[in-house]
Amino acid sequence: MKILHTSDWHIGRSLYGRKRYDECRAFLDWLAGRLVSEEIDVLLVAGDIFDSSTPSNRALELYYTFLCRVSESSCRHVVITGGNHDSPSLLNAPREVLRFLDIHIIGRMTDLPDQEVLVLRDGAGKACLIVCAVPFLRDRDIREARAGESLEEKGNKLIDGIATHYRDVAAIARQRRGEEGGNIPIVAMGHLFCAGARTADADGVRDLYIGSLAHLDSAIFPDCIDYLALGHLHIPQKVGGSETRRYSGSPLPMGFSEAGQDKSVLIVTFDGTVPAVSTLQVPCFMALETVRGDLAVILARLEQLVKQRTPILIEVVYEGDDLVGDLQNQLQDAVAGSTVHILRTVNNRILKQALQQDHAGETLAELSVHQVFDRCLAAHLVPEEQCQDLRIAFLEAVSSLYHDDTRAE
Numbered sequence: 001m002k003i004l005h006t007s008d009w010h011i012g013r014s015l016y017g018r019k020r021y022d023e024c025r026a027f028l029d030w031l032a033g034r035l036v037s038e039e040i041d042v043l044l045v046a047g048d049i050f051d052s053s054t055p056s057n058r059a060l061e062l063y064y065t066f067l068c069r070v071s072e073s074s075c076r077h078v079v080i081t082g083g084n085h086d087s088p089s090l091l092n093a094p095r096e097v098l099r100f101l102d103i104h105i106i107g108r109m110t111d112l113p114d115q116e117v118l119v120l121r122d123g124a125g126k127a128c129l130i131v132c133a134v135p136f137l138r139d140r141d142i143r144e145a146r147a148g149e150s151l152e153e154k155g156n157k158l159i160d161g162i163a164t165h166y167r168d169v170a171a172i173a174r175q176r177r178g179e180e181g182g183n184i185p186i187v188a189m190g191h192l193f194c195a196g197a198r199t200a201d202a203d204g205v206r207d208l209y210i211g212s213l214a215h216l217d218s219a220i221f222p223d224c225i226d227y228l229a230l231g232h233l234h235i236p237q238k239v240g241g242s243e244t245r246r247y248s249g250s251p252l253p254m255g256f257s258e259a260g261q262d263k264s265v266l267i268v269t270f271d272g273t274v275p276a277v278s279t280l281q282v283p284c285f286m287a288l289e290t291v292r293g294d295l296a297v298i299l300a301r302l303e304q305l306v307k308q309r310t311p312i313l314i315e316v317v318y319e320g321d322d323l324v325g326d327l328q329n330q331l332q333d334a335v336a337g338s339t340v341h342i343l344r345t346v347n348n349r350i351l352k353q354a355l356q357q358d359h360a361g362e363t364l365a366e367l368s369v370h371q372v373f374d375r376c377l378a379a380h381l382v383p384e385e386q387c388q389d390l391r392i393a394f395l396e397a398v399s400s401l402y403h404d405d406t407r408a409e
Contacts, residue, residue: 001128001185001270002039004280006031007046007231008250010085012059014051015255015288015313016343021058026285027251028066031265034280035075038267042120042129043075046231046248047083047136047191054087071101077120082107082135083191083231106133109141113168119176127180129270132169132188132225136232137162162192163220170222185273188225191232194218194239218245227268227275236264236279244275251282256315256344259288287312294320295327299334306338315344369398 011024035043050059070078080103082088088108095105110116120129142161143154166188173186195217218240221228228245235258236249248266253259263282268275291301291314298316305312316331318324324347331342373394377387 001041003042003044003129003187003227003229003268003270004031004035004038004040005044005046005227005229005246005248005266005268006251007191007229007248008048008083008234008254009045010048010051010250010252010254011062012051012055013252013254018313018341018343020252020286021062023252023285024059024062027282028062030283030285031251032066032069032073034265035070036073038280040075040267041122042077042079042131043070044131044187044189044229045078045080046189046229047081048085048231049080049083049091050086052085053090055090067098067101067103071103076102076122077129078103079118079120079131079133079189080105081133081189081191081231084136084138086136088135104131104133106135108135109137109165113165114172116169117172117176119180127176127184130173130176130180130184130186132166132173132186134166134169134188134190136191137165159216159220162216166190166221170224174224183272185226185270185275186224187227187229187268188221189229189231190221192216192230193232194230198235198237199233218242221245226270226273227277229266229268234258235261236266243277246277252285253288256288256290259290288315289313290315290317292317292319294318295322295324295330299330302331302334302340305340306335309339311339312341314340314342315346316342317346317348319348370394 009024009027011021013020013024034040049063055063067078080091082091086107091105091107095107098105104118106116116133116135118131118133119127120131122128139158142165143157170186170188173188177184177186193216226244228239228242230239230245230247233247234250234254235247237247239245239247246266249261249263250258251263251265253261253263263284264279265282267278267280269278270276287310289305289312291298293301295318298318302314305314314335318327324330327347328345331345335342370391373391377390382390
């Protein structure tokens, strides 16, 4: 039994206005080929298939074309769970049809936990794998809100709700294993943030649970789980140092903060219920690089990149002391007609000067939503004793925008 674990495709994502469909297509073509060459039996995709709850027609085309290709390959089963970026209703809409192709979709938390426990069978009809296909668990699905709750009380309820859900589906999985004769591996999926995990700056990972983001301890996952396939974080990593509890990471760098990271998928080979995990590196389909320094250093590096004649996306960070009035023109002239594309330019000299002048000249693009809110609090002279409660309310409002998929229904 061989499983391939991946997540966080984010089909349809843009990078500073540049759509990345070609990179997504290249990855999906590569992945379809690896499913065959590595003789994979089951493909697990742990959430964030799309970057938006309302993906474009082109993003949907890439997704369904890939699924059709896999259904005709030697890979027998595909299990896809929804992430916090995905619309559960959009993912679930074709699931009854896709089930005939052995493609199993769990877009949202189901009414009964046994609906998230899948018994996958081989060509002879024998049970070969049990999957606890747990999607992203939304706040409203696992916690009953009560007026006057403190932030700590909300966080504790969320943690308890998530732990209870995994305990329930794991108990059903153990029961199914007993009914099928035992010695069948149990794999669980999830889309969440475990305590101690690593993220990259500006990687697009959103706070999933207000007030408890870093408090989901790996101890919430029952011991009967032979392998845990997680999504949401873009850096491939182990959970609590465990070889069998893993984030696969995103297959494409989501931003310049991930440039140079080794991207991968995970292959899990079972001998009975004992898993052996190996890493399969994903090729770089489009290089990203941050070029920083004074003007001379930046222009020299751009000249080198132009001579290489390799497509590359660039972020320029100017850190010189001199005021360069025509910085943008000089940069664009340096790469004109080449395969080097400058997507973003940050002028740190101007930023420092602006910040020293009470934020004059600062743009929204340079601030996070949380920084903007803090500036509003300061501008309206809100007393500090009120700020904490207002910040919590603001975080909950922002979170509800990310989690509410009713716009796509």
